[in-house]
Amino acid sequence: MLTAEQLVDAKEAPVTSPFDRETVSAYRAAGWWGTETVADHVRRHAALRPGDAAYVTPDATLSWADYDEHSTRLAGHLAALGAAPGERVAALLPDGPAWHVTAVAAEKAGLVLVGVGARAGRRELRFLLERTGSRTLVTLADHRGEPSADLVEELRADGVDLVHHVVVDRVVVDRLGLPVDPREAGIAGRALGADELSIINSTSGTTGLPKCVAHTQNRWFYFHDLARRAGALTSSDVFMGAVPSPFGFGLWTAHFSPAALGVPTVLMERFDAHAALDLIERHRVTVLHCVSTQFIMLLNAQEEKERDLSSLRCMFTGGEAVPYERAARFEETTGAKVLQFYGSNETGALSYTSLDDSRDVRLRTAGRLIPEMKVRLFDPADGSDITGSGRPGQPGCKGPATCPGYYADPEADRSLFTPDGWMLMADIVEIDDDGCLRVVGRLSDLIIRGGKNISAAAVEEEVGTHPAVALAAAVAMPDEVFGERVCVYVEQRPGRDLTLDDLTAHLTERGVSREWHPERLIVLDRLPRSSGGKVAKGELRDDIRRRLGH
Numbered sequence: 001m002l003t004a005e006q007l008v009d010a011k012e013a014p015v016t017s018p019f020d021r022e023t024v025s026a027y028r029a030a031g032w033w034g035t036e037t038v039a040d041h042v043r044r045h046a047a048l049r050p051g052d053a054a055y056v057t058p059d060a061t062l063s064w065a066d067y068d069e070h071s072t073r074l075a076g077h078l079a080a081l082g083a084a085p086g087e088r089v090a091a092l093l094p095d096g097p098a099w100h101v102t103a104v105a106a107e108k109a110g111l112v113l114v115g116v117g118a119r120a121g122r123r124e125l126r127f128l129l130e131r132t133g134s135r136t137l138v139t140l141a142d143h144r145g146e147p148s149a150d151l152v153e154e155l156r157a158d159g160v161d162l163v164h165h166v167v168v169d170r171v172v173v174d175r176l177g178l179p180v181d182p183r184e185a186g187i188a189g190r191a192l193g194a195d196e197l198s199i200i201n202s203t204s205g206t207t208g209l210p211k212c213v214a215h216t217q218n219r220w221f222y223f224h225d226l227a228r229r230a231g232a233l234t235s236s237d238v239f240m241g242a243v244p245s246p247f248g249f250g251l252w253t254a255h256f257s258p259a260a261l262g263v264p265t266v267l268m269e270r271f272d273a274h275a276a277l278d279l280i281e282r283h284r285v286t287v288l289h290c291v292s293t294q295f296i297m298l299l300n301a302q303e304e305k306e307r308d309l310s311s312l313r314c315m316f317t318g319g320e321a322v323p324y325e326r327a328a329r330f331e332e333t334t335g336a337k338v339l340q341f342y343g344s345n346e347t348g349a350l351s352y353t354s355l356d357d358s359r360d361v362r363l364r365t366a367g368r369l370i371p372e373m374k375v376r377l378f379d380p381a382d383g384s385d386i387t388g389s390g391r392p393g394q395p396g397c398k399g400p401a402t403c404p405g406y407y408a409d410p411e412a413d414r415s416l417f418t419p420d421g422w423m424l425m426a427d428i429v430e431i432d433d434d435g436c437l438r439v440v441g442r443l444s445d446l447i448i449r450g451g452k453n454i455s456a457a458a459v460e461e462e463v464g465t466h467p468a469v470a471l472a473a474a475v476a477m478p479d480e481v482f483g484e485r486v487c488v489y490v491e492q493r494p495g496r497d498l499t500l501d502d503l504t505a506h507l508t509e510r511g512v513s514r515e516w517h518p519e520r521l522i523v524l525d526r527l528p529r530s531s532g533g534k535v536a537k538g539e540l541r542d543d544i545r546r547r548l549g550h
Helices: 004-011 021-029 038-048 064-080 097-108 122-132 148-157 217-231 248-261 273-283 292-304 324-334 359-364 410-416 456-463 500-509 537-547
Strands: 053-056 061-063 088-092 112-116 136-139 164-167 197-203 211-216 239-241 265-267 287-289 314-317 337-344 348-352 376-378 394-397 427-431 437-442 446-449 452-455 469-479 483-492 520-523
Touching: 038 064, 038 097, 038 248, 053 064, 053 097, 061 064, 064 097, 064 164, 088 097, 088 122, 097 112, 097 197, 097 248, 112 122, 122 148, 122 197, 122 211, 136 148, 148 164, 197 248, 211 217, 217 248, 217 314, 217 337, 217 348, 239 248, 239 273, 248 265, 248 287, 265 273, 273 292, 292 314, 292 324, 314 324, 324 337, 324 359, 337 359, 394 427, 446 456, 446 469, 446 483, 452 456, 456 469, 456 483, 456 500, 469 537, 483 537, 500 520, 520 537
Parallel strands: 053 265, 088 112, 088 136, 112 197, 136 164, 239 265, 239 287, 287 314, 314 337, 483 520
Antiparallel strands: 053 061, 197 211, 337 348, 376 394, 427 437, 446 452, 469 483
16 A cells, blocks of 8 residues: 555656556556666666677677667657657568667657557558558568568558658668767657657457557566566576567567666567577577467477577467467476466556466466456456456456557447456456466457467458458367467359469458468358357357367
């Protein structure tokens, strides 16, 4: 319980935040939130260890000094273009040092970074630019093997108000002829604070369009502190981040935690299991961050060619159910313990496991509840609070890891929050007598492929635009590596034929993100119907499991 004096002291610091002042004050007074930002940490490391590596790729290294210098130069360039404080600037970049330089540059220039996944289709990119009002786009010179300038011209031809296109290099930004001193660069006094809106990223939902999640830095530094305690992280560690940084898991593992600790982080633009193992061995990586699909691929690659993985201490995973047998084999193969958080891009973390937990707790549960996240369970039928009843329910939370909500989307916020302000997950969970959480079901019609949420309804809508499709239903197809893949059942229009290649080409032409592309197509004379006339998805899920021998 906070004393009146603590609350008064905490309120003295000026804050412009999407959170109300009382919340910010209370979280600061409790020690969960502070005032330092990523730029502050980068500046300190640049002064104390300028030549040490901040980011390492298979081909190059970005030092802390270069990280600080080039983010300042880019910040000055963005300001010189006329971007006013608070404006949004979008980054369409692969997972690499340039993404992090751009994020810190936006922070220094007082701009809100809109992180776009490198695999986003043209339509998703257009939606994100328009929804967030981004008039500046940062890219590499090429995007997916084509000139980025061509993509920008297509967007402008589609009516997107994209005023500026800034091209950066893969490891460091072009020097752009601008000074490194913030006062000379024209950005003095513009930097964002730890409680201000700083990043917007997207998350898949149950509709065809992504939702834009608003982020402050403090929620991720709080998340970092959970990870630090869970994995006994220190400044002597070497990280490898295999999850792209625009997304929640990638944010704390490759952007916030490395800055807070001052550790080098190994990055790859595209995940390749054999290359990742080589990098772990070469750089003596101690802490690995990846989704379940990726560590299964690493296991398979290690069986093909053995590497020395003895440096690994722990691996953080999440985003999907952790397969017990594979996770246990990973621990036995590497000697590293598998840790996880349960939460989402929106909620942060509701529970987590730590090095001190038994294997059963670490691999068979989602860990113990985090007290300050105040986790409750709600009846999904009527929304009543059933916490402590012993019944499974839909989890909700309030606490320092949560985001402020969706950006400029009050309708989406209404589905994210209960009327009295609890932020909801789209799962059904149970909580045992030891306070450990287990996921036992899913509320929304999502397919989770390699940790990425894919809306079945959105896939169905896109597949339904093909002229040969009369009716489509997308379901999760079990897969040993990715957990689930997208399988589509189709009724064809009379006299028309459809192949998977035809469908893939059609979706590509429409600019549909690659993750949404079906990986198996099954054509039926008639899709099964429920008593209410809807497609019987349960029968289709059973059918694909039978076809696969599950």
